[in-house]
Amino acid sequence: SACPTPHIATGDLVRDELASTGPDAVQLKEIVNQGKLVSDEIIINLLSKRLKKGEEKGESGFILDGFPRTVNQAEILDGVTDIDMVVNLKLREDIIVQKCLGRRICGQCGKNFNLACIDVKAENGLPPIYMSPLLPPNNCMSKLLTRDDDTEEVVRNRLRIYNEMSQPVEDFYQKQGKVLEFDLPGGIPESWPKLLDVLNLEDQQEMKLAAA
Template sequence: MAAMNRLLRASFSSYLRRMSTVAPEAGVRFPPGMAAPKMGPGQRRDPRERGVQWVFLGCPGVGKGTYASRLSHLLGVPHIATGDLVREELSSSGPLAQQLSAIVNQGHLVSDEIIIDLLSKRLQNGVAKGETGFILDGFPRTIRQAEILEGVTDIELVINLKLREDVLLEKCLGRRICSQCGGNFNVASIDIKGENGRPGIYMAPLLPPPNCASKLITRSDDTEEVVKERLRIYNEMSQPVEEFYRSRGKLLEFELPGGIPESWPKLLQALNLEDHDDKQSAAA
């Protein structure tokens, strides 16, 4: 474990050295009341002078990958999802594939050691390609991981996506993947009426194009039993991590009001990024 920690620190240190020389990223601002993080000796203090260092938290199926990916394109930094790293390893013939298969199929969380090893390799590859900044998705999941991350870099913002558990279950059971192109879709049509003071929520299905419709498959871990177990484990472990960042003034709680059309503009508003999105859309 000590060797893996050193490798992770080396990877992040390479990121920080690169980010101290990149040009200003106009339009990247912090939510109201959230100050720029303190930088170490010799590092620039203005977060716009380097790629952002953000983390997405949230239950399995909440949409971390969707929103992190959109922000990644908007801000020009890589979206690094530990879930994708695990699935890439599962599809390989590497030595970890069989071990990971058993863990994932039972709905258990992958160990810190494995996640840190996969993340370290990904970061090193990114440094070699000249990437700056990052949006992490799925890491950290434990206090131990958060402490390791805190020890090697200063995460500026942690976006905690929240969604009702009954909606999460429907979303997870509706997920589909195209076996040919790898595209992600969702066949669930969620329309829950508001009652007892709770707002209603609507999420339209994300249907595949005709050429993918006959090639959809369900992830092996997207069964009701496994999804419920994953949600139980996540909720049990997430509270300390959320409090870790909340106590440092870095946690932004965001309750998803619905699907992407309803949630994306409101998320940008919470991040003070509406103008940045408008400028990018106009340039495109």
């Protein structure tokens, strides 16, 4: 009877809506075509439509990815649905920077790769971190390009802005006692199943231990 818990990313909701037909899609296309920012209200609207559809299908929960990004969004979201838990995925900044600097795109086929191989040994009681590179096949190797804005300065600046924006959201949920800190021990492919395991546990205390 268990319906799999859907993973909902708001970027996907916007893309799906743009690909659909209907009065809301027309309005959204206009906004996007004019290069305007999609408002919090529109995103919450799409999200609440999606959650309602899920409820009708028998979904008992959901995982929101990358949302809310601002306190305003978090406040509106509280009026739409109940959030049980907020997972703060944590990764050392020097590793995020290395990963961003390792990004390459194939100039011919457009596929994305990552040349950075992260291999940090365990030290001072901290677990080791290993993230394998995502290497291109031989025929892409000689056509790899680096995006102009993947420089250390730009990446560090993006991270600083992200941290400044996300801190108030973290505080908002800390006050509600809903934040679970989750250190990423490896890349997303290794960490995601581990995270889902953790979320399926009933006991709060066990979750903290499992994440540690």
